[in-house]
Amino acid sequence: MNEIIQKALHVKNAARELAVATTSDKNSALKAIAKALDRRRDEILEENEADVEKAKERGLRESLIDRLKLTNKRIDGMINACHEIARLKDPVGEVIDSWIQNELRIAQVRVPLGAIGMVYESRPNVTLDATILALKAGNSVLLRGGSDAIRSNLAIAKAIKEGLKKSSLPETSVEIIEDTDRKNVQEMLHLNDYLSLIIPRGGAGLIKFVVENSSVPVLETGVGNCHIFVDKSADIEKSIEIIDNAKTQRPGTCNAVETILIHEKIAAKILPAMAERLRAKGVELRGCEKTAKFIEVKPASEEDWSTEYLDLILAVKVVKSLDEAIEHIQQYSTGHSEAILTESYSNARKFTASIDAAALYVNASTRFTDGEQFGFGGEIGISTQKLHARGPVGLRELTTFKYIVLGNYKVRD
């Protein structure tokens, strides 16, 4: 039995115990994990330092090294996260719906999903974040992080398991795959007898690979080519405020805006002021031919309309109508977050009804598509698929349900 199968069997068996664990057992385990992280702080930082050194030698991009790097402050954040998740309401056991039919009491009751496989890239904090959300929802996890962060991941996992050992939950509720060979990902994607779900976290390449190759059901997260359409009736000052926020507040996130569509009747009024504001913050603008009539921009190519820059770059297109804006978004949207800025009730209604995405905004920044901002208290990612979970994936989205049917020795006619 190889490492993966052995650990998959561990988490599968642990899932059965977790499914009947009480809320207080789960919360105590989260607090024990927080303590173990604190105790093992120095070791985690040392191992992370080794990962960072190696990444620098390998010439990894600065932004990736920043994602990889742990500090005392980041570890404090991880410890706080354990306490915060412990404070959240346990989703397990909730009666979603219940009714009488055929003299039977039918109840749809929320239960854990089972064993969840996480496949992720260079952020070591995913090791903790994914684990604590999964555990609180009563699930076990099989972790497979990237080679860049392997020493950090192993050190964090060691602390998690030390915490679990001091709790009443099985230590095998969390397992991490030590061998980072790529073929292991391939094997994980076919563990249908062990895992209920695979969640990929990382770049578009990883997510595509997992979606295309997994026979285990996948929760697709992440890619956000988000748009804001500024209708002719929008408030100009406030619209610029929102565009600035959606582009520059944290450009590397999936809910940042990538293309602005401007109604031609408002273009002359908004574009110069918008360009000035954004350029002052270092944003590069790429525009269509019509945009170039109002402001100086690099010409936008076909590729720009479908690119998730994750950077201080913004594509701008001037459109004739709401319909043209909707058509553009339907063509290029990744189904993440789309916004309209307008004073027209009918246009707001049409926009939100016509566009097929996880979150549709009227007069708000796309940056709100986030578990914390939605009030879920945490998230494991943003789902851009339609099955099971859409938008922020919090505790509730990490559960399923079963029907419990109570009868009085009832047979079917």
Add this chain to the structure above:
Amino acid sequence: MNEIIQKALHVKNAARELAVATTSDKNSALKAIAKALDRRRDEILEENEADVEKAKERGLRESLIDRLKLTNKRIDGMINACHEIARLKDPVGEVIDSWIQNELRIAQVRVPLGAIGMVYESRPNVTLDATILALKAGNSVLLRGGSDAIRSNLAIAKAIKEGLKKSSLPETSVEIIEDTDRKNVQEMLHLNDYLSLIIPRGGAGLIKFVVENSSVPVLETGVGNCHIFVDKSADIEKSIEIIDNAKTQRPGTCNAVETILIHEKIAAKILPAMAERLRAKGVELRGCEKTAKFIEVKPASEEDWSTEYLDLILAVKVVKSLDEAIEHIQQYSTGHSEAILTESYSNARKFTASIDAAALYVNASTRFTDGEQFGFGGEIGISTQKLHARGPVGLRELTTFKYIVLGNYKVRD
């Protein structure tokens, strides 16, 4: 552009129109389809007769020919189904949840899934049943039925499209693939840019093929290796009634019971009477060694514990305790429907909490796991997976949701 891509594009585009169709538009279309089925009744029966002839020549099993065969009565059933689905409440537009967060009104609103791919085998009624449920929930469908029923399927699809043509919904809301080459299934399973979901309907082989090969998300339906555990405190008479019902009322269905587990303390009392009752109905019993001490049975092999007979055969095992029963079920269950017959509150509680299946019954027949019986008014199958839908898949399970977020030019801090 080949047939599949062309038709996939049709249903993808139709899905956008269906997403904003009104309830009355959809209901009118269902009634128009009912009328067209009635008008085309003779043609459908003729084409079906040709399929049946060919199947007989090819030596298809009698039970499969029975599934294939259409009669005037079955077409009446199809017509009635259209009217029944038209009467059901439209799931689209339901506000599942709504709250204020960050001064934003966030609403989780039910919307259609989009375009659904159906891959099915020899039952031509699936062509209609799947279509009308999908349409009512605002989805388009790409149908790919088996070669045995192809002429029947095409005739039914022709009637459906004729009905759609007389309605305000796009005729391309439903497309059927005419070329029944197996490679077409393979191609359908990778239409991620067109289809939101694939639902396989048919034998275990087809379902396994789809689950293992599809990169489009799959709703796994069907295989039911269902158990009934008779606890020592159960009412004997009533237990036999339930076992009889669960085995013989319709043995070919996925919610029929396949293995009975009997507490050893009640075995002597229940087994002889149960065996007599079932044998009178032609049920073959296969038992463990302990069972053979009480009644005459064919010895059950390891294979019997994992077989979904779909036939008048029943495996019987005598167990020492509730724990042994739970362990057996956890090992062999396909996660469909599992029942306990007991007078013990604690045992009922433990059984329903410990076992991971779509439906858990206390003192009722497993035969109730069914969309009609649950009060859903129809179903497209029984989901045995945990993601998105579990148990009967009705209208609600054929939808997803989106978040509609209304703000007052709100930016994120």
